[in-house]
Amino acid sequence: MKAEECVMESSMLKIIDLSFSYDGKREVLSGINLDIKAGECIGLIGANGVGKSTLLKLIVGLEFAKKGKIIVNNMEVNSKNLREVRKNIGYVFQDSDAQLFMPTVHEDVKFALLNYGYGKDEADQIAYETLKKIGIENLKDQSIYHLSGGQKKLVSIATVLVLNPDMIIFDEPTVCLDPKNRRKFMEVLRSLGGTKIVASHDLDLIYDTCDRSVLIADQRIVKEGITQKILTDRELLENNGLELPLSMISRNKMSVIM
Amino acid sequence: MNKIDYAIMEIHHLDHEAKKENILTRINPLAKLIITFLYIILLTSIDRYKPQQCIYMCIYLILIKIIGEISMKKCIKRLKVIFTIVLVIGIANPIINRNIVAQIGKIPISSGMISMTTLMIKGCFAIIASYFFIITTGMENFCVALRMIHIPGVLITVILLIYRYIIVFLKEVQRIWTAYSMRAPNQKGVNFKAWGSMIGSLMIRSIDKAGNVYDSMELRGFNPDTFFDKKNGFCEIDLIYFIFSAAVIVVIRYINIFEMIGNVFVFQ
Numbered sequence: 043m044k045a046e047e048c049v050m051e052s053s054m055l056k057i058i059d060l061s062f063s064y065d066g067k068r069e070v071l072s073g074i075n076l077d078i079k080a081g082e083c084i085g086l087i088g089a090n091g092v093g094k095s096t097l098l099k100l101i102v103g104l105e106f107a108k109k110g111k112i113i114v115n116n117m118e119v120n121s122k123n124l125r126e127v128r129k130n131i132g133y134v135f136q137d138s139d140a141q142l143f144m145p146t147v148h149e150d151v152k153f154a155l156l157n158y159g160y161g162k163d164e165a166d167q168i169a170y171e172t173l174k175k176i177g178i179e180n181l182k183d184q185s186i187y188h189l190s191g192g193q194k195k196l197v198s199i200a201t202v203l204v205l206n207p208d209m210i211i212f213d214e215p216t217v218c219l220d221p222k223n224r225r226k227f228m229e230v231l232r233s234l235g236g237t238k239i240v241a242s243h244d245l246d247l248i249y250d251t252c253d254r255s256v257l258i259a260d261q262r263i264v265k266e267g268i269t270q271k272i273l274t275d276r277e278l279l280e281n282n283g284l285e286l287p288l289s290m291i292s293r294n295k296m297s298v299i300m
Numbered sequence: 301m302n303k304i305d306y307a308i309m310e311i312h313h314l315d316h317e318a319k320k321e322n323i324l325t326r327i328n329p330l331a332k333l334i335i336t337f338l339y340i341i342l343l344t345s346i347d348r349y350k351p352q353q354c355i356y357m358c359i360y361l362i363l364i365k366i367i368g369e370i371s372m373k374k375c376i377k378r379l380k381v382i383f384t385i386v387l388v389i390g391i392a393n394p395i396i397n398r399n400i401v402a403q404i405g406k407i408p409i410s411s412g413m414i415s416m417t418t419l420m421i422k423g424c425f426a427i428i429a430s431y432f433f434i435i436t437t438g439m440e441n442f443c444v445a446l447r448m449i450h451i452p453g454v455l456i457t458v459i460l461l462i463y464r465y466i467i468v469f470l471k472e473v474q475r476i477w478t479a480y481s482m483r484a485p486n487q488k489g490v491n492f493k494a495w496g497s498m499i500g501s502l503m504i505r506s507i508d509k510a511g512n513v514y515d516s517m518e519l520r521g522f523n524p525d526t527f528f529d530k531k532n533g534f535c536e537i538d539l540i541y542f543i544f545s546a547a548v549i550v551v552i553r554y555i556n557i558f559e560m561i562g563n564v565f566v567f568q
């Protein structure tokens with residue numbers, strides 16, 4: 043009993059035999075089992091349309107599966123304890139346009155803080171510090187609707203970091219980011235405590251930041267394990283619609299030339 | 301800047317101005333809401349053959365304009381369409397009601413013309429008062445005020461969402477419009493054959509977007525029952541504002557100030 047409790051405690055996210063379909067006919071995900079420990083950084087990879095975003099939406103309770111269970115922090119994700127569950131999860135949308143809605147950057151970033159009962163001055167302070175952490179404090183008073191794609195991405199990352207949640211889920215965080223901001227994001231990601239799940243086609247990002255990776259294809263988890271092993275397995279990747287990370291390819295080429 | 305961009309900017313401008321620091325923006329939104337209501341009710345209760353009475357009511361608007369540092373130029377620019385509608389509606393009066401009641405020089409004045417003038421003044425003043433309220437309060441605080449009078453949180457959320465939805469919708473219009481015109485460069489406007497599918501996809505896309513926005517709000521702890529409950533309670537300054545404004549409105553409505561001042565001079 044004690045051992046079991048101990049296991050339960052360190053598990054941040056547990057997915058048990060989960061199947062999901064949007065229209066009740068075609069299954070997008072089927073028989074998914076996954077266990078993520080507190081503090082891990084997990085990469086979620088797979089070709090376009092395999093259901094990465096769908097899985098993430100299920101975790102935060104934006105969609106509900108008819109079959110299977112998701113347990114976050116020892117709480118089952120269902121409509122009853124959604125608020126409790128979400129309090130500890132941050133979610134960066136794939137589409138930043140969908141995530142931001144307040145008139146200015148600063149207001150959007152502090153929106154969550156005000157909802158969770160922070161005072162105005164404190165919220166201002168924390169929001170500003172978060173913007174500074176990502177290096178976009180100069181955008182503070184800018185209108186959300188006049189930001190570039192990459193700036194929107196950075197702001198939506200800030201809106202989530204601001205609460206310092208136990209688990210953060212990033213859906214394509216580096217899309218639209220220039221090399222410098224991408225590097226900056228990687229630094230921020232590494233410096234974050236807590237559990238992180240990163241769904242991305244940027245395999246170099248996954249390679250550099252995630253301890254463990256999960257490869258999805260044909261509605262299932264095809265492979266799960268140490269990132270360095272999965273992302274260097276050319277055959278596995280190619281059989282599932284992916285390619286080696288760019289840095290691997292160039293490294294291989296270099297060794298051929300030499 | 302195209303028209304849609306301009307419209308979005310205008311909406312943001314309203315939000316922005318409501319956040320300006322001055323006495324009025326700091327007043328409790330409910331106090332402002334009630335005062336605005338009071339003003340409009342007393343204004344509309346004025347007899348329709350007494351336009352001079354209406355004119356006194358502008359004293360309140362002038363005071364608010366000065367205290368709230370509101371630009372009248374922008375106000376007229378933004379509201380010109382509504383003003384035009386009010387004026388057009390008033391024009392029907394002299395046609396229906398042609399009783400001659402007075403004469404200025406050789407020009408006969410019908411009772412319809414007088415009621416038209418009253419109606420136009422009332423309409424414009426009421427609109428300006430509402431505009432002043434919104435521009436010094438902001439949409440979010442307006443919702444807070446509604447919550448204070450115990451309007452259900454769900455209903456208020458709908459109001460706030462519609463307000464946010466307008467921008468999402470405009471953005472979507474802009475996107476679809478651009479995508480269309482890029483692929484039909486030789487056309488002026490949209491071919492009528494494409495209208496149906498364009499409006500359809502516009503609806504689906506913007507509803508989808510609005511759903512995402514709501515998800516995003518919920519994920520960040522938005523709760524309609526508590527969100528609007530944050531700034532309760534009247535403090536001293538709210539009370540002073542309330543009593544002072546109510547007094548001003550009642551005085552200019554029921555006491556004929558200019559006549560009184562005139563009488564004082566006559567007696568002297």
Ligand SMILES: Nc1ncnc2c1ncn2[C@@H]1O[C@H](COP(=O)(O)OP(=O)(O)OP(=O)(O)O)[C@@H](O)[C@H]1O
Pocket residue numbers: 064065070088089090091092093094095096097136
């Ligand atoms: N709202 C929806 N309704 C119906 N089907 C959907 C919906 N959203 C996604 N799908 C379908 O579900 C499948 C998985 O989509 P999902 O967005 O999860 O893929 P993804 O792995 O995130 O892809 P990408 O790498 O392109 O972001 C796709 O086949 C897609 O067509």
Ligand SMILES: [Mg+2]
Pocket residue numbers: 094095096136213
């Ligand atoms: Mg996706």
